[in-house]
Amino acid sequence: MRTLRRLFGTVLPFMFLAMLLTGCRKNQLDNCDLQTPLFSFSSFPIGVAVDDLLLQNDSMYQHICVTQFNRASPENLFKPAFIQPEENLFNWIESDRFVEFLQSKQMRIHGHTLVWHQQNPAWMDQFQGDRTGWESMLRNHIYQIVGRYRSSILSWDVVNEAFMEDGSLRQNFWLQHIGPTYIEKAFRWAHEANPEAKLFYNDYGMETNPTKRNAVIQFFSNLRLKGVPIDGLGLQMHVDIHFTDMIMIEKALQEVAAHHFLLHLSEVDISLNPLGKDYTLNNKDLKDQADMMYRICKSYKSIQPNLQFGITFWGISDQHSWIRSYFNRLDYPLLFDENYVPKPIYCQLKKI
Ligand code: XIL
Numbered sequence: 001m002r003t004l005r006r007l008f009g010t011v012l013p014f015m016f017l018a019m020l021l022t023g024c025r026k027n028q029l030d031n032c033d034l035q036t037p038l039f040s041f042s043s044f045p046i047g048v049a050v051d052d053l054l055l056q057n058d059s060m061y062q063h064i065c066v067t068q069f070n071r072a073s074p075e076n077l078f079k080p081a082f083i084q085p086e087e088n089l090f091n092w093i094e095s096d097r098f099v100e101f102l103q104s105k106q107m108r109i110h111g112h113t114l115v116w117h118q119q120n121p122a123w124m125d126q127f128q129g130d131r132t133g134w135e136s137m138l139r140n141h142i143y144q145i146v147g148r149y150r151s152s153i154l155s156w157d158v159v160n161e162a163f164m165e166d167g168s169l170r171q172n173f174w175l176q177h178i179g180p181t182y183i184e185k186a187f188r189w190a191h192e193a194n195p196e197a198k199l200f201y202n203d204y205g206m207e208t209n210p211t212k213r214n215a216v217i218q219f220f221s222n223l224r225l226k227g228v229p230i231d232g233l234g235l236q237m238h239v240d241i242h243f244t245d246m247i248m249i250e251k252a253l254q255e256v257a258a259h260h261f262l263l264h265l266s267e268v269d270i271s272l273n274p275l276g277k278d279y280t281l282n283n284k285d286l287k288d289q290a291d292m293m294y295r296i297c298k299s300y301k302s303i304q305p306n307l308q309f310g311i312t313f314w315g316i317s318d319q320h321s322w323i324r325s326y327f328n329r330l331d332y333p334l335l336f337d338e339n340y341v342p343k344p345i346y347c348q349l350k351k352i
Contacts, residue, residue: 044300046069048313048316049112074111075112075314076119077094077095078095079113079120080116084124090148114142114146114157114186127177134178138189143193146190150194155198165211200262200266207235217261233262240272241271253303269313269315270345273331287344290345
């Protein structure tokens with residue numbers, strides 16, 4: 001009896017208080033602390049673009065990459081200029097190492113990208129041949145890469161950025177030498193090389209430009225009717241905090257889903273300084289960035305779950321974002337700051 005009274009009088013209230021305190025602390029920690037991986041909060045894969053050199057040489061980068069994310073897109077390594085720098089000379093040493101390492105960490109790999117108008121080797125650009133010659137050159141590129149990683153890379157951006165803002169096809173050397181059928185051919189060859197792989201068309205601006213989006217959706221719906229193996233669309237989602245029409249973004253995601261394409265938000269970053277002005281980082285912009293990401297995720301989660309292929313961020317830390325080097329402007333578009341400290345956008349993501 002005395003023991004029972006003691007239990008109710010002192011031990012239980014103490015235990016209750018302790019549970020309450022650790023519970024609260026856990027909630028706080030769960031949001032920003034790195035011990036619980038970001039991907040564990042999500043029902044779909046959370047990916048990141050991975051730079052091969054940083055992965056090898058920066059231990060903190062590597063640690064965050066393999067602990068927070070469960071999918072990786074090679075940021076540059078699989079682009080033609082790197083993977084086939086000379087005709088028929090493939091740079092497998094680096095790509096094999098990349099794939100084996102990330103696989104050993106249980107990460108999925110999303111192949112990026114087979115056909116694009118940028119980052120091609122000079123020999124490809126200057127290739128001499130008639131239409132058949134160009135076709136077999138492209139077929140070989142696709143067969144070799146997709147075939148080699150048949151068991152390890154189960155999804156691919158087959159064609160990247162083939163459309164213009166007005167919905168017309170981009171004038172690139174593939175269009176010039178093969179004609180518009182280069183797109184469907186690329187998908188068929190990728191499928192032949194790995195019938196199991198999910199195949200994507202990937203582009204920017206589709207989330208905010210209805211003309212481009214509709215053209216792309218129509219084009220690939222027609223191809224699919226013809227039996228071309230296309231599984232999904234990648235909306236790159238390079239956006240900025242000054243674009244506030246979230247209804248427009250939600251509508252874009254719903255339209256893609258209504259046409260039964262898998263949907264990959266494939267290169268997400270949210271710029272704070274899109275015009276490249278003199279800029280001082282401030283809490284309001286960080287909060288707007290976090291809120292915008294939250295809204296994007298909410299919209300994404302409202303589409304049919306089986307079409308949610310995943311969300312991939314285009315980099316880990318602001319310091320290494322392509323926006324800084326490519327556009328030469330100071331910006332803070334990603335989830336981690338220069339010292340790999342998680343930003344509000346990271347913490348907010350864990351609340352989805
Ligand atoms: C970018 C890389 O992040 C940069 O390192 C590189 O210098 C240029 O390409 N759309 C794409 C990506 O599909 O492949 C691009 O990646 C960013 C825009």
